[in-house]
Amino acid sequence: MLQTTIEMEKAAVILKLMGDKTRLTMLKLIDNQACCVCEFVEIFQTSQPSISQHLRKLKDLGLVNEERKGQWIFYLVNKNNEYYSFIKPILDQLPNQDYKLNELEEKGTRISCC
Template identity: 45%
Template sequence: MEMAEKLKLLGDKTRLTILGLLKDKEWCVCDLVEILNMSQPGVSQHLRKLKAQGVVNETRRGQWVYYSLNVEDKPYIQVVLNELPDTQTLLSLLKKNYIEAACD
């Protein structure tokens, strides 16, 4: 069932954090690497899974790839996102200050 596969994605703390960050703005992979304190391949693997299920969009700008939410047609995911903290709260929980685009 399609919904079950998408909701299974949300069972991972890192992917939930990524989606929470994407609620407010799009992020570049390099920014997410910095925020999550993970390797670029690790972050990219989570993003690849989210993209494969149609939960995020990717946009290439030069050498950088930016990600944004694609949940307008997925109300069951929107409900979960509404319960997640906002970006500033997530950054505080991750002990990060606001991140200016590291990729630009």
């Protein structure tokens, strides 16, 4: 078969991280477009440290990249990560979450990255 294979251990770690609604939604969102911490705070209506801690876990596994743009730090799914091919088919089955960003856009609280 042409299927890629991943060690069970690693797969379980990744799936556990994805098995959290906040992190899963984050990944789905930033598979398309970069988002900064303060946007996540508004989208998920939770505290900034909570968001940062979720992002930290995703970053530690290499699933996301961060990029500072001035005072903001933008996060984006790391498509070069060796496990991207594992998570991509999962993300593709999830409902699009872009409406969450559109809501920010309408409220004028979207941070447009240059």
